[in-house]
Amino acid sequence: MKIMVFTDWFFPGSQAGGPIQSLISFMKFSSDSFYVITRNTDLNSFIPYSNVRSNAWQESFQENIQVYYLNENSLTEDFILKIYSEINPDRVYLNSMWSPKFTLLPLKVFRKINLSSKVVLAPRGMLKPAAFNQKGFKKKMFLLLAKFNQLYSNITWHATSEVEKNEILQRFPTAVIRIAPNISNATISERKKELTSPFRILTVGRISPEKGYYEAIETFSNWKPQTSVHWEIVGLEENSELAKSIRSIANENALIQITLHGHKNQEELKSFYKNAHLFFLPTRGENYGHAIAEALSYGIPVVISDHTPWKNLEEANAGKASSLNPIKLIEGLNFFLNLNPDEYQRWSIGATKYAKLHVNSHETLALNKTLFK
Numbered sequence: 326m327k328i329m330v331f332t333d334w335f336f337p338g339s340q341a342g343g344p345i346q347s348l349i350s351f352m353k354f355s356s357d358s359f360y361v362i363t364r365n366t367d368l369n370s371f372i373p374y375s376n377v378r379s380n381a382w383q384e385s386f387q388e389n390i391q392v393y394y395l396n397e398n399s400l401t402e403d404f405i406l407k408i409y410s411e412i413n414p415d416r417v418y419l420n421s422m423w424s425p426k427f428t429l430l431p432l433k434v435f436r437k438i439n440l441s442s443k444v445v446l447a448p449r450g451m452l453k454p455a456a457f458n459q460k461g462f463k464k465k466m467f468l469l470l471a472k473f474n475q476l477y478s479n480i481t482w483h484a485t486s487e488v489e490k491n492e493i494l495q496r497f498p499t500a501v502i503r504i505a506p507n508i509s510n511a512t513i514s515e516r517k518k519e520l521t522s523p524f525r526i527l528t529v530g531r532i533s534p535e536k537g538y539y540e541a542i543e544t545f546s547n548w549k550p551q552t553s554v555h556w557e558i559v560g561l562e563e564n565s566e567l568a569k570s571i572r573s574i575a576n577e578n579a580l581i582q583i584t585l586h587g588h589k590n591q592e593e594l595k596s597f598y599k600n601a602h603l604f605f606l607p608t609r610g611e612n613y614g615h616a617i618a619e620a621l622s623y624g625i626p627v628v629i630s631d632h633t634p635w636k637n638l639e640e641a642n643a644g645k646a647s648s649l650n651p652i653k654l655i656e657g658l659n660f661f662l663n664l665n666p667d668e669y670q671r672w673s674i675g676a677t678k679y680a681k682l683h684v685n686s687h688e689t690l691a692l693n694k695t696l697f698k
Contacts, residue, residue, distance in 0.1 A: 326697055329412055330361045331427040332420035335392060336385060337374055338367035339590045340561055342531060344449045346591075346615045347485075348420050349386075350508040351693060358389050360412050363427070365394035369561070397426045405434045416697045417444045418483075422451035423464070432476050441479040445503075445697065448482070450612025452492040455535055455632070458609070468496060483696060485612055486634050505696040506634075506689040507613040510591065511622035513680055518624045518673040520602060520666045523553040523582070526658070527601035527625070529594065529616035530608065531561040532568050532585070537607035537630060537649065539567070544607065544654040545574045545581060550662055554581050556605075559597055561588040598623040602669070603661045607649055608632060621680040624673040628657035635683070642675025 334341040336349055352359050360382075365373040373379060377394050385392045393408070409417075417435060421428045428446070435441050450456060457464055471477055482502045484490040490502050530536035545556065562568045568585060575583045589597070604620035604627040611617070611633040620627055621635075627644035629635065638644040645660065647653040664672065 326357045326415040327412060328357050328359050328416050328418050328697060329409065329414035330359055330363075330418045330420065331424075331431050332361065332363050333424050333427045334368055335361055335363040337376065338364075340368040340370075340588055342561075343613060343615050344420055346510055347447075347449065347507045347613065350510045352390055353387065353510075354508050354690065354693060356389065357697065359391065360408075360414065361385070361390065361392040362400070362408065363392060363394060364397055400426050400430065402430065402434050405431055406438070409434075415443070418697075419444060419446045420449065422446070422448040423467075429476070432480070436476065436478070442481075444480040445483050446477070446480050447485075448489070448493065450489065450610065452489070452496055453610045453612065454492075455610035458534070472497075488634065489612060503696055505692040506686075507615070508689060508693060509613075509615060509618040509622070509684045511615075511619045511680070511684055513677065513684070514623045515677075516599070516624070518602070518670070520664070520669045523555045524550075524603070524662055525601050526554060526556045526603045526605050527559070527597055527620070528556070528605050529559045529597070529619070530606055531563050531588075532558070532571070533563045534567070535609050536560070537609050538564075538571065540607040540609075540630075540649045540651065540654065541605070542567075542570050542574060544651040544658070545583075546577060547651055548581070548655050548658060549578070550580050550659070552580065552662065554662065556581065556583045557597060557601065558583070558585045559587070559589050559594060594619070598625065601625050603628060603658070604644075605658070606630070607654055609649070618680070618684045621676045622684055624677040624680075626661055626669075626672040626676050628654065628661065638679065641679040641682075642672050643679035644672075644676065 332348060334345055365379045379394050382391045382393050419428045435444055482493050482500050484493055484502050484504050485507045490504055493500050493502055532538060575581055598619060604625045607630045609632060614633050617627055617635055629646050630649055631646045638646050645657040647657055
């Protein structure tokens with residue numbers, strides 16, 4: 326099948342995080358032909374990529390993926406109609422809920438020419454309750470207007486879980502929905518994890534309230550570890566005040582060292598996962614959580630919130646998922662900090678086994694194969 330894809334950002338961009346990873350991992354697995362229309366810049370950048378051609382089709386990292394990089398101002402109704410006519414795709418895939426240029430404009434165009442039935446839209450967690458904590462009133466008003474104008478009518482929705490399916494149905498009760506879980510780019514590591522000093526805790530996620538950093542600050546401010554701890558944070562500093570608050574924790578307890586490393590690409594992240602003993606992410610809501618999948622695949626136990634698809638971690642000796650109550654989060658951190666080497670090995674092996682069962686399971690791959698059928 327030929328699939329035309331509209332997405333704000335794509336390879337070689339990396340700063341947009343999960344939505345890019347989800348799309349790339351899905352394409353790597355698929356045998357369909359993809360025609361991607363995207364910006365020629367990364368998130369928060371105005372400088373075009375130096376290693377791609379703009380305003381022309383070119384093969385990407387696989388021969389079944391063609392990409393057209395452009396300045397967003399070049400994406401017009403006429404351009405969409407022209408390129409649709411050239412490609413004549415079987416399906417049109419939209420990798421966002423709110424993007425004015427790469428979701429709303431294509432929706433408008435395809436509704437005008439009565440081709441909405443070809444559209445598959447992935448909201449990528451943007452209908453989660455936590456996603457409405459920012460600009461919530463504006464988003465709700467937009468949805469009311471969009472429903473009145475039937476902007477999302479006759480399309481197919483791509484949900485990555487039963488939870489997301491229900492989130493879509495809450496906003497669009499008559500929606501046609503197909504479930505295909507996210508595919509991870511993670512590779513299961515057979516490397517044996519060892520407890521070393523200091524105890525290294527890794528968080529991967531942009532510095533923003535949705536990732537649970539306020540909860541993390543309260544947790545670390547009240548935590549009294551009995552031994553030295555290094556908290557390594559990798560993620561784009563979207564919120565400078567939040568980053569400043571995180572750094573201030575280190576002044577409160579000599580046993581806690583905190584380093585904010587900023588954004589790192591997938592290759593650069595590998596060394597952080599290799600050195601980490603525990604992964605920590607008290608997120609307010611994850612549609613998937615690529616960083617969690619990566620951590621488990623490296624055999625790193627996790628302490629995360631219960632607002633993710635990763636369930637039954639403790640039963641599998643893979644980690645702990647709790648409420649965002651700092652007392653509960655501290656209990657989780659202390660549990661892993663106080664393990665002896667043999668006990669830690671058991672949980673590390675548990676994390677790897679859990680990843681083998683749940684990251685890119687046979688069911689996940691089968692459902693993705695039928696997404697566009």
